[in-house]
Amino acid sequence: MSHVRTGAERLAADPGLLPGDRVGLISNPTGVLPDLTPTLGALRAAGVPLTALFGPEHGMTGTAQAGFSEGDRIDPATGLPVFDTHFKDGEVLDEVVAASGVDTLVFDIADIGTRFYTYVWTMYDLLASAARLGLRFVVLDRPNPLGGLVTEGPLLDPAFASFVGRAPIPVRHGLTAGELALFVNRSLGADLRVIKAEGWRREMRFAETGLPWVMPSVNMPTLDTALVYPGTGLFEGTNMSEGRGTTRPFELVGAPYVDERFAPALNALGLPGVRFRETWFTPTFQKHAGTVVRGVQLHVHDPLAFRPVMTGLSMMHTVRTLYPEDLAWWGPDLFMDHLWGSDTLTRCLDAGEDPRTLCQEPARPEGELLYE
Template sequence: MTRVRTGLERLTGHPRPVGRDRVGLVTNPTGVLPDLTPSAPALLAAGVRVTALFGPEHGLRGAAQAGEGDAAPADPVTGLPVFDTYGRSGGDLDALVASAGVDALVFDMADVGARFYTDVWTMYDLMESAARLGLRFVVLDRPDPISGALAEGPQLDPAFASFVGRAPVAVRHGLTPGEIALLANRTIKARLDVVPLSGWRRERYFDATGLPWVMPSANMPTLDTAIAYPGTGLLEGTNAAEGRGTTRPFELAGAPYADGRLVPALADLGLPGVRFRETWFTPTFGRHAGAVVRGVQLHVTDRLAFRPVLTGVSMLHTLRVLYPGAFACDPFLDLLWGSDALRRALDAGRDPRGLVPDGGPEGAELLYG
């Protein structure tokens, strides 16, 4: 197996794309070399003039929960000032970036392969700021951990663009951060450079890269979590539990109103590459915190056959059919799905599984075979 070399590893050997620019590094705990050296000290050791750090949702240190940033004023490792981007966009984000006094922004964070994971949209918003401020923007590419061979689900309807989806990509998009940046830059027109991966092919999952897995956020502990997330993440737009507050977020799902019919109904669907085991869990925080929740654990038996988005949509439909008086969607589902089509189908009692196309990644400039 050929070990994948990330954009960070390649830039530390040849820092030419940033030259002597004052660099604002956009990163989190996933920004590491293969020996787990964080990107900020790695770039400083390579002679890159990193003068500021920018943190995304969950913060520079990854300690914050969903919907939170990081208020730490300085990085304890490098002493560099930290700028919290979460919740900022447009002119507010421009002012934050301008206050850092940098000439270039360098993005080094892992994605998880689902459109509604926000790290790449932090990248998108900062690319827009860089374009308005005349700054260089450099993406240090990293693999799509759930492979880049398959896209699943509809592309985003621009009318539903939000921080859980800015560009027209599928729910499971099959793209690297660098490929999303190139797609986005067709309209943003930033001074963009992508430092590509070497040794990565689209069919490779993260555990075939030779790279260490680092949790992208507090509720994304393992590759197994990331494999399930493009489907079970849709539960966040409903009143069911997606497993936050447990040791198996996004692999556990259920609701206090579920009963013994749920697992047999899901099993009868014959969904590819997955089995369902009945379980009970008590979330320590988040939706239904402190309540005993009856539901399922997803056991992915064949990740090449598994279709996470189809599975997630099927779970929502099954909950709607079995518990019509209890299960409910909310408008956030529209933002997760990228249109209101899924919510309208569920509310009307229609089978929404026909809304889940799959195929190869589309609409992007693919960097890897």
Template sequence: MLAGHRVGVVTNPTGVTADARHLVDVLHADDRVDLVAVFGPEHGFRGTAQAGGSEGRHQDPATGLTVYDTYGVSGRALADLFTAARVEVLLFDIQDVGARFYTYIWTLYDVMRAAALAGTAVVVLDRPNPVGGRSAAGPVLDRAYASFVGREPIALAHGMTAAELARLFNGEFLAAAPARLHTVRMAGWRREAFFRETGLPWVPPSPNMPTPETALAYAGTCLFEGTNLSEGRGTATPFEVVGAPGADRRWAEAAAALDLPGVWLREAYFTPTFSKHAGKACGGVRLLVHDPAAFDPVRTGIGLLVTARRSWSGFAWRADRWIDRLTGSDRVRTLVDAGAGVAEVAADWTAGLARFAAVREKYLLYP
């Protein structure tokens, strides 16, 4: 696929081989590959930037290659970067975590769109969905709420790999001008497998995704980005703890009483070192996932929102309605505000999820 072509790589620290060598270093050392450029997503090629940041354009000191910053760049502007670098084949190799609002899948989408404009081929090197891929879960995006945390109508927990998503993007959303797409399948991955079962090294795909266990909780607890509570950034267990100054054991007791499958919800206290409530003691809830196969992160996240809203008078949504971008519409927010329970909120997305599941089935690569 690469021989005789000028190659660019879209990647970050997760683009490693099974023995933890970085793809860029491997390709740069291979005389058969004409590697000409690297393209970094949110957090940057080397992963040094926090949420909402990147590393800017620079020269990689290890290889001398120009690293282009793709964060916030799309359409013709991104195509122009590919043209300026004279790239003929783009390799995409980034570890995703299975949630619609994790931005790397939309970097892939933007790359595919721009590659079609630039006449550049795209090769997706597939990686496991670390939280498994048995099914999709949660609300499907309403296009009226599209943003970089959700460009197109897919489920919040999509249950797909990067290569499967690329196929879906091409077939459903980019059909008028599809990318020249090639996918490189994994060998041996099973849809029911969680990351710890793969034997692969875990490289944090972003600064607040330190372990595969973080990824398990993320699709649910990242919803707290849309509130005035901390989602655990600035702690040793981001997305596994949520809370705020003034919240107390009553919230944890209410959450635990939901008896949600696969997870224990217990009282917790923490002091973030940065991000929301930095330097302030927070009370809240700690998630301990004891049965990943039974655990539903989206329902758990909704359960935590519902009980926080009911049990803590200080609860508030972010003024910019970021929760609507994260959930994909205003439905979760308005239902929670109206006093709906977990089952009622989840019932609201059932029909849309069923439609997405039928579309999703056409693009799956693994049994």
């Protein structure tokens, strides 16, 4: 089976695609070639003059939990300095990038096609730094594992911009990292280049790419996780467990107050492409750690028909209907509003209204699409 040639594979084969004498690589465990050779090693072997490394949330080796990183350190395999970028932006991030001494930043991290997944916003912040510091920025593009045809959820309201969403794109955005970089760079003005992924088409399922699935973060173990995440990731903003601390994060959703009505009510909705199985689980950390909770596991049987954001909203509406006194918002600064990208969802649910009316498929953000 042939495979999509990622930007990283193309660059490793032809290092002349990359300008620069002092190159900094922004990557994590997903930065690999199709044979699982790390991009870092492949580019060094090809003669790319790497002089610094940059780690996002979870760190360059992916050991840190959500909201954390690995800090500044020296990479033991190469001796290169690793600069921690997590939760740094503006002048603080500029100081980090300037201290690295690079003239070109290269981004090679797999995204999962959901606005509130943070790697593309690390890319955004570093792209903004590159613009301010006069550096080149190169994106080694990769397929969107959710495909590139379907979008779901509203565009982000700029008043709710944060590290889980900095630009007006939908929750399920249907873009590659390279396309998103081109879109946001219209206002940033960096010296940007995207090395395309050859052979990818917008309708392709990830299995058709011939590429290996490498877990992009500690709570994103499988493609099944990524498929449900645009919807069940919203439960991070509630007092329900989204399955963190289990082996099936985001596929499991539950709470101590859930009873036997939840699973049948969800299955009665007849949502496309998914069924719900009643289950019990005990999170080992985060919400309800050490407590047996009742809930459901999502079983996606038709990924093409499945609409994760509509499913997540339907689940939340069902919880609010069945347990109106129990469902509560969770996290600082009403985190749900930042996940959703506006306060329309919390206002809708607090008013007892059906949030599925908010999930009209939006127009794709205007910008250059690199793939057919």
